[in-house]
Amino acid sequence: MPRLTLDISMSLDGFIAGPNQTLEQPLGEGGDRLHEWVFGLASWRKPHGLSGGETNADNEIVAEFIRATGAVVMGRRMFSGGDGPWKDDPNADGWWGDDPPFHVPVFVLTHHARETVTKQGGTSYTFVTDGIEAALEQARAAAGDKNVAVAGGATVVQQCLKAGLLDELQIHLAPVLLGDGVSLFDRLGADAPELEAGRVVASPSVTHLRFGVAKGASAP
Amino acid sequence: MPRLTLDISMSLDGFIAGPNQTLEQPLGEGGDRLHEWVFGLASWRKPHGLSGGETNADNEIVAEFIRATGAVVMGRRMFSGGDGPWKDDPNADGWWGDDPPFHVPVFVLTHHARETVTKQGGTSYTFVTDGIEAALEQARAAAGDKNVAVAGGATVVQQCLKAGLLDELQIHLAPVLLGDGVSLFDRLGADAPELEAGRVVASPSVTHLRFGVAKGASAP
Numbered sequence: 001m002p003r004l005t006l007d008i009s010m011s012l013d014g015f016i017a018g019p020n021q022t023l024e025q026p027l028g029e030g031g032d033r034l035h036e037w038v039f040g041l042a043s044w045r046k047p048h049g050l051s052g053g054e055t056n057a058d059n060e061i062v063a064e065f066i067r068a069t070g071a072v073v074m075g076r077r078m079f080s081g082g083d084g085p086w087k088d089d090p091n092a093d094g095w096w097g098d099d100p101p102f103h104v105p106v107f108v109l110t111h112h113a114r115e116t117v118t119k120q121g122g123t124s125y126t127f128v129t130d131g132i133e134a135a136l137e138q139a140r141a142a143a144g145d146k147n148v149a150v151a152g153g154a155t156v157v158q159q160c161l162k163a164g165l166l167d168e169l170q171i172h173l174a175p176v177l178l179g180d181g182v183s184l185f186d187r188l189g190a191d192a193p194e195l196e197a198g199r200v201v202a203s204p205s206v207t208h209l210r211f212g213v214a215k216g217a218s219a220p
Numbered sequence: 221m222p223r224l225t226l227d228i229s230m231s232l233d234g235f236i237a238g239p240n241q242t243l244e245q246p247l248g249e250g251g252d253r254l255h256e257w258v259f260g261l262a263s264w265r266k267p268h269g270l271s272g273g274e275t276n277a278d279n280e281i282v283a284e285f286i287r288a289t290g291a292v293v294m295g296r297r298m299f300s301g302g303d304g305p306w307k308d309d310p311n312a313d314g315w316w317g318d319d320p321p322f323h324v325p326v327f328v329l330t331h332h333a334r335e336t337v338t339k340q341g342g343t344s345y346t347f348v349t350d351g352i353e354a355a356l357e358q359a360r361a362a363a364g365d366k367n368v369a370v371a372g373g374a375t376v377v378q379q380c381l382k383a384g385l386l387d388e389l390q391i392h393l394a395p396v397l398l399g400d401g402v403s404l405f406d407r408l409g410a411d412a413p414e415l416e417a418g419r420v421v422a423s424p425s426v427t428h429l430r431f432g433v434a435k436g437a438s439a440p
Contacts, residue, residue: 012391012415012431013405014234171232175431177405179412185233185397192399195232200427202420209427211232211395 002143003167004136006150006157007065008184009034009206010171015181016154028181034174037206038062047101058203065170070146071139072102073132075156076110079125099123102151105142107135109156132159154182162191166213169195173207222363223387224356226370226377227285228404229254229426230391235401236374248401254394257426258282267321278423285390290366291359292322293352295376296330299345319343322371325362327355329376352379374402382411386433389415393427 010016011034018028025031038044042053043063053059080095096102096119103122110127117125128135139148147168150160160166171184185192196212230236231254238248245251258264262273263283273279300315316322316339323342330347337345348355359368367388370380380386405412416432 012429013408013412173429175415175417177408177412177415179408179410188233188397188399190399192233192397195395195397197395197424200420200422202422204417207420207427207429209232209393209395 002070002140002145003147004150004160004165005065005068005147005168005170006160006166007170008152008157008172009038009174010184011174011176011178011181013177013179014183014185015178016152016157016184017182018178019180019182021182030176030178031181033176033178034172037172037174037203047103049099049101056203057201058206058208061170061172061201061208065149068147069104069149070143071104071148072106072151073135073139073148073156074106074108074151075153076108076112078151078153078156079106079108079110096123105139106151107139107142109135132156132163132165136165154184157184158186158188161185161193161213162188164191164193164213164215166193168198169211169213171209171211173209175205175207222290222360222365223367224370224380224385225285225288225367225388225390226380226386227390228372228377228392229258229394230404231394231396231398231401233397233399234403234405235398236372236377236404237402238398239400239402241402250396250398251401253396253398254392257392257394257423267323269319269321276423277421278426278428281390281392281421281428285369288367289324289369290363291324291368292326292371293355293359293368293376294326294328294371295373296328296332298371298373298376299326299328299330316343325359326371327359327362329355352376352383352385356385374404377404378406378408381405381413381433382408384411384413384433384435386413388418389431389433391429391431393429395425395427 008016018031021028037058040054041059041062042055043059045053099120100123105124107126107128111129113129114127150157194214198210198212201208228236238251241248257278260274261279261282262275263279265273319340320343325344327346327348331349333349334347370377414434418430418432421428
């Protein structure tokens with residue numbers, strides 16, 4: 001069965017986005033600093049329709065993730081652009097453009113049923129109104145023998161963590177203290193799953209920490 | 221001038237101790253898990269009066285810290301044993317025993333003036349009642365050409381971070397989600413200092429991440 005993975009950039013003080021997310025700053029104040037390591041990489045630029053880029057160890061980490069991912073699950077706000085002008089338009093899909101960077105089927109958690117939208121380059125958006133586990137089931141069917149990646153935002157990620165749904169977690173730890181923002185783990189309390197330490201790859205701009213996630217009592 | 225360093229074990233979700241610290245569990249519930257990597261190391265066992273132990277890469281990290289440290293600064297609760305029976309006894313010094321593991325001069329931040337206490341093996345306790353910067357000044361004088369290490373607890377550590385006093389930070393990141401406890405960084409807000417990524421050493425049980433800390437506007 002496809003594994004459920006989370007690959008996410010985090011500051012040393014545990015934030016995955018800065019405070020005050022807006023349309024102009026979808027990652028919040030300072031949030032771009034968490035992702036600086038990725039923007040120049042060939043493996044990130046290519047799915048975004050950009051040529052060139054660096055081909056270092058960080059590049060291989062991203063390429064590996066892309067190769068392994070067969071479907072994506074995301075929350076509605078990440079899909080439609082956070083608190084932007086589309087916030088209250090359930091039919092909005094403008095955020096990621098006509099040629100989105102995913103290039104695989106994307107399953108969007110929402111309360112608003114609508115038809116599947118097919119975009120260029122292999123991306124489709126399927127809207128799932130009956131919860132995370134239903135979305136995962138559809139995503140697993142679409143992923144074939146590849147992984148299903150949770151893309152975000154924080155609410156969906158924490159839901160997966162707390163429900164013991166994740167199989168694998170890879171933190172891209174940025175050497176930054178944001179001071180405030182959206183916390184990845186917050187205080188999970190007794191829902192915090194057990195981790196198994198995996199591969200560590202360090203570059204001058206980021207440290208990639210991989211963990212296996214033990215299935216909790218509440219896992220399906 | 222001696223550099224001010226912080227070497228501290230932290231969970232992936234940012235805790236340096238678990239919740240509900242007591243005399244029996246000075247590191248809080250689950251807090252021992254942050255330090256499991258250290259207890260078996262020869263370089264940790266020796267200053268604690270124990271023989272033997274492992275001599276792996278983690279051992280060298282601890283040995284390096286001990287060699288580099290000429291004086292220690294700590295808070296009164298760490299000195300006297302947290303919320304134990306000594307909590308309300310300003311003259312208590314029972315927590316670390318007659319042969320404490322520090323083996324250098326220790327400067328204790330307190331509101332209660334008392335005479336310096338000299339223990340076995342090179343440890344002395346000097347009580348400083350006029351604040352962190354006065355304690356650092358005395359510790360720097362005692363450290364010679366070595367570093368001054370902030371030992372904890374969290375209050376003193378955050379005070380140093382917020383005031384831009386630290387020169388160097390080394391996080392020993394344990395592959396553990398504690399779920400709750402004492403947060404190292406909490407939300408530092410605008411006081412969050414800039415970091416400079418340094419050496420990363422990964423072992424199966426812990427990842428050592430070193431950072432330079434830029435001096436903030438509020439630094440002396």
